[in-house]
Amino acid sequence: MSDRITNVPDADIETAATAETTETAATAATTEPPAHTPHPAYDALIIGAGAAGLSTALVLGRARRRVLVVDGGEPRNAPAAQMHGFLSRDGMPPAGFLAVGRAEIARYGVEILTGHVDDIVPRGRLDPHDTGTDPEFAVYLAGGPVLTTRHVVVATGLRDDLPDLPGLRDRWGIDVLHCPYCHGYEVRDRPLGVLATQPHSVEHALLVRQWSPDTVYFAHGTDPSPADRERLAARGIRIEDGEVKRIVADGGRLRGVELADGRVVPRTAVFAGPAFEPHDGLLDAVDCVRNPDGWVAVDPSGRTSVPGVWAAGNAVDPRAQVITAAAHGSAIAAALNHDLVTADVTRAVAEARTASLPPFGPRPVLT
């Protein structure tokens, strides 16, 4: 891996159309700074422009910080036509929501770069007990550019590892769903299915039943316990014990669930729980501590165990909805800016003391 600090091509960067940001931190220098630059290009470099990253960027931009957002362009909810449950934005297309967010952060001079971050390398001192010391990182982008920043925010989301069943992936986010809070209302009172994919799938079915009395639980080769069978039956949830062969769709809509015995159980929508694979490799790269459940540990303000590294949204919390991911991001911005203010004050005091020292001159003659 190269240790060079390079510039980002101008064409890749979207910036605010304001005169004061025409020369940005990423585009200002045309020569390579030294390997250890004392003044990183950015106060905060945010990886991921979903709800979490954009929300962090908005608050930091408004705090007049130099901010770059790098995004790979694969938000988790892209397959869905609508986003629900975000107060004041209910029903908005996910892409439209992100476009509004991008326009808002651009107003404050935040730069957005399309790209993939490959690695984060600490370059400054990382003393967790010294809040007056600025951390510093080199952020490596795929394809070459290396950028420097005081703080890094990892808002990279997660990947839904879908059950391996023919026809299922094609309908994901359309009528094969996971979260009933996101899309249950749109299929209320319709014939619904819940596919057993995980140990807690029975709980999933009991939850989905809240949206429709016609709910079928597809055990798919599993054997629910007598207690679970009793609970499902008590709520009027029929159990299909056979193995599921495939999800059947035609004419652009889901038709039903085909069992191994050849029967097709007509359904309008099927709920199936994926395994969550957080995009947290960058947090491993800087040795962030993990919780016993395996997810990277963050405090309520999004601070990881590594000074200067923050994480928000689905990258560290599979339960985060769009509105809560945005809230995580906002909380990070305030705490991160506070750390920057503390470091700025420490540096200013040191500089003021140095400036007030008498200049070197001839030693006084002692008599």
Ligand SMILES: Cc1cc2nc3c(=O)[nH]c(=O)nc-3n(C[C@H](O)[C@H](O)[C@H](O)COP(=O)(O)OP(=O)(O)OC[C@H]3O[C@@H](n4cnc5c(N)ncnc54)[C@H](O)[C@@H]3O)c2cc1C
């Ligand atoms: C089908 C579906 C429908 C959903 N519907 C809803 C809904 O209606 N309402 C709701 O509240 N929630 C919904 N969700 C959940 C919602 O998607 C998440 O809550 C939300 O996306 C989390 O935001 P985030 O910012 O953490 O991550 P994301 O939105 O996933 O954004 C992460 C971004 O980081 C980028 N990235 C990742 N790694 C890198 C890297 N190394 N370098 C650069 N960029 C990187 C990705 O490309 C992506 O753009 C749905 C989820 C799914 C799967």
